Amino acid sequence: MRLLLLSTLLCLAHAQLHKPKNVLFLVADDLRPQLGYFQDSADFPTPVHPRMHTPSLDSLAKRSFVSRRAYVQQAVCSPSRTSLLTGRRPDTTHVYDLESYWRKVGGNYTTLPQYFKQQGYRSIGMGKIFHPGPLASGNDDPISWTDPYYHSEEEQHWTERKHSWYAVPEAERQAHPLPDDQIAEHAINKIKELAKDPSQPFFLAVGFHKPHLPFIFPEKFMDLYPSDRVNVPDNIYAPRNMPDIAWSKYGELRSYTDIEELHASGDINTTLPIDVTRDLRRGYYSAISYMDHLLGTVVDELMNQGLGDNTIISFWGDHGWQLGEHGEWCKHTNFELSTHAPMMVSIPGMTDAGMVSEKLTEFVDLFPTLVDAAGLPTMPLCPADSTKTELCREGESWMPLIRGDGGQWKDRVFSQYPRDNSKIMGYTMRTDRFRYTEWVKFRDYKPEWQKLFGVELYDHKIDPEENNNVAAAAAYAPATKQLSAQLRAGWRSARPDDPRSVRYDADAWPIFQHL
Numbered sequence: 001m002r003l004l005l006l007s008t009l010l011c012l013a014h015a016q017l018h019k020p021k022n023v024l025f026l027v028a029d030d031l032r033p034q035l036g037y038f039q040d041s042a043d044f045p046t047p048v049h050p051r052m053h054t055p056s057l058d059s060l061a062k063r064s065f066v067s068r069r070a071y072v073q074q075a076v077c078s079p080s081r082t083s084l085l086t087g088r089r090p091d092t093t094h095v096y097d098l099e100s101y102w103r104k105v106g107g108n109y110t111t112l113p114q115y116f117k118q119q120g121y122r123s124i125g126m127g128k129i130f131h132p133g134p135l136a137s138g139n140d141d142p143i144s145w146t147d148p149y150y151h152s153e154e155e156q157h158w159t160e161r162k163h164s165w166y167a168v169p170e171a172e173r174q175a176h177p178l179p180d181d182q183i184a185e186h187a188i189n190k191i192k193e194l195a196k197d198p199s200q201p202f203f204l205a206v207g208f209h210k211p212h213l214p215f216i217f218p219e220k221f222m223d224l225y226p227s228d229r230v231n232v233p234d235n236i237y238a239p240r241n242m243p244d245i246a247w248s249k250y251g252e253l254r255s256y257t258d259i260e261e262l263h264a265s266g267d268i269n270t271t272l273p274i275d276v277t278r279d280l281r282r283g284y285y286s287a288i289s290y291m292d293h294l295l296g297t298v299v300d301e302l303m304n305q306g307l308g309d310n311t312i313i314s315f316w317g318d319h320g321w322q323l324g325e326h327g328e329w330c331k332h333t334n335f336e337l338s339t340h341a342p343m344m345v346s347i348p349g350m351t352d353a354g355m356v357s358e359k360l361t362e363f364v365d366l367f368p369t370l371v372d373a374a375g376l377p378t379m380p381l382c383p384a385d386s387t388k389t390e391l392c393r394e395g396e397s398w399m400p401l402i403r404g405d406g407g408q409w410k411d412r413v414f415s416q417y418p419r420d421n422s423k424i425m426g427y428t429m430r431t432d433r434f435r436y437t438e439w440v441k442f443r444d445y446k447p448e449w450q451k452l453f454g455v456e457l458y459d460h461k462i463d464p465e466e467n468n469n470v471a472a473a474a475a476y477a478p479a480t481k482q483l484s485a486q487l488r489a490g491w492r493s494a495r496p497d498d499p500r501s502v503r504y505d506a507d508a509w510p511i512f513q514h515l
Helices: 002-017 055-061 077-086 112-118 155-159 170-175 179-195 219-224 274-304 363-373 399-403 474-489
Strands: 022-028 065-067 122-127 165-168 202-207 215-218 311-317 343-346 355-357 412-419 424-431 434-443 446-459
Touching: 022 112, 022 274, 055 274, 055 311, 055 343, 077 112, 077 363, 112 122, 112 202, 112 363, 122 179, 165 170, 165 219, 165 274, 179 202, 179 274, 215 219, 215 274, 219 274, 274 311, 311 363, 343 363, 363 399, 424 446, 424 474, 434 474, 446 474
Parallel strands: 022 202, 022 311, 065 355, 122 202, 165 215
Antiparallel strands: 065 343, 311 343, 412 424, 424 434, 434 446
């Protein structure tokens, strides 16, 4: 009898030890890394005041692997999300806009939730994960989910608002719950349901809409950011010597009635009035704190249901956002503020004490990271032509960084943004010290490097706000030549184990204070 009991206990212990890890997959929209846990970081290239109130994300960061230098592959919703969720870059997915569906223009690529579904997970999605609608994702890519996809019932009421920001009185919120309120409530109910069957692993994706325009949030969150404490940018001018092609006229923001009434042109070296800039920044901050609060209620419910010890939690924002720096707004550029976004992963038993990485990472890294963290079959590297390859990756798993295995890591990361209906492509590369960009003719999904429309080089060691384009400065000619070769060689040559990998010491180049 004792042997039988001991055998049973050992079997239960073995089953618990090897139980598949769940995944709680959290997403925010248009979120630059201006968050509480970034407050003291030198990696955020703009003065931050007042201190951001994000207690839920701060708490999650303390038990996560936090990449403080994570970069998106393209700074707009659908291309960025498609890239992350397929593990492939825009030139592979062929998604550069809000209307193209990768399964139609790229290939029948397996997505992150679809892969977990194939591995026996219950895959559940809600809110904004893929870019929604019939064009960009075939209505949220149904093949990726085991359960019917959920969108909030009040979206139409709130999307009809024409003001760029709105602080919602509590009475109106009760009459018409905000979409993110309903998404959080749905997520909490799903967690309660999932807890009833602990034998079934799940992949639960929760996509919050905020702080995306319009900045709509319960009015109480404005109390966190008194108007007289909200600063405006100290660099309301475009970067010196910036090529015109790098600029976006922020039509997304100018389409709102209150901004349209200002007759803002969006032209280079114009900006919005100071009071409008301050109000927009205050509204954006309040929307972030509102999203953070809801995210906290979802994570708390996961813990309350006893699922925390066996659930990986990832969080990311789909790209950064410009709040008047350089006189620029929204995303749609290759600047640091557009391409830099928050990303973290909490893995029970591995990141409990918190880990902060200053390594350069990319959003295509998350898919293979979650696969490895969950103990699923590892994804192969994509071949040069992966059109017919359903499952592969163009990023690197973070697990060697999390385990501290040592070895080299990539020293440069890549983003891009199209112009002129994708006839021109801006390819940008971030190294430890520099951001280097070439705007080139683009045809048949390939760059024509010799047909240049502009070059940018920003030295973050002396110019973290990217105020001075030094690409044409003679003193930077050696750096420009090296960076151009690395950019054109592409992401494969940046992989540590690639024989073509060309690495250099960022401090080898002198600092030039007077240009």
